[in-house]
Amino acid sequence: MAKLNVQKTxxxxxxxxxxxxxxxxxxxxxxxELADVSNPYLSQIERGLRRPSAEVLxxxxxxxxxSAESLYVRAGILDADDSGARMVEDAIALDPRLTERQKTALLDIYRSFVGTEEATDTELAATVTEANQEEK
Incomplete structure (x- = not known):
């Protein structure tokens, strides 16, 4: 049963x-090329045949x-408790009509309204380390 859930994730x-x-x-x-992973490996991840490490994500x-957190949630590494906020942040970051300055301003405004802050590099590193230890 657990294997089925992992495959679904x-x-x-x-x-x-x-x-x-x-x-x-x-x-x-x-x-x-941009992510510095092999083409076949990325293809296997997209087809659900491989589960990437937190570092690859x-x-x-x-x-x-x-945000790396949105991928961690999808991969089952993090809980989805604030995934809604991440989806909004991802949508802003991916909008090709916005300049980098506009994206930064929108993210700052959004975070001020919902009361969230971007995770620090230290927090992300701790999460990645913890996730990698659980995989072993």
Whole structure:
């Protein structure tokens, strides 16, 4: 039963990655190159055949210019307690009509309204380390 849930989570992650890659107007090859992962490995992740480590997810998130937390939630590494806020932040970050300055301003305004702050690099590093230890 647990294996079924893991496969469901990994498959959902792959669909989400494919969707985000499409919104960023990137080919699989382009994303693989930017994320510094192999083309076949990224393809296997998108098809739900592989479960990437938290570090690989972070590289992919950086390449897609989305929050790593949104990928961690999709992969089952983090709880989805604040995934709604992350989805809004991802949508702002991916909107090609906005300049970087506009994106930053919108994110600051949104966070002030909902009372969230961006996770610090230290918090993200701790989460990644913890997730990698659980995988072993």
């Amino acid at each position: 990994v498959g959902g992650l792959g669909d989400y990655l494919r969707e985000q890659r499409g919104q960023a107007q990137m080919s699989l090859r382009q994303l693989a 972070q590289q992919i998130a950086k390449a897609l210019r989305i």
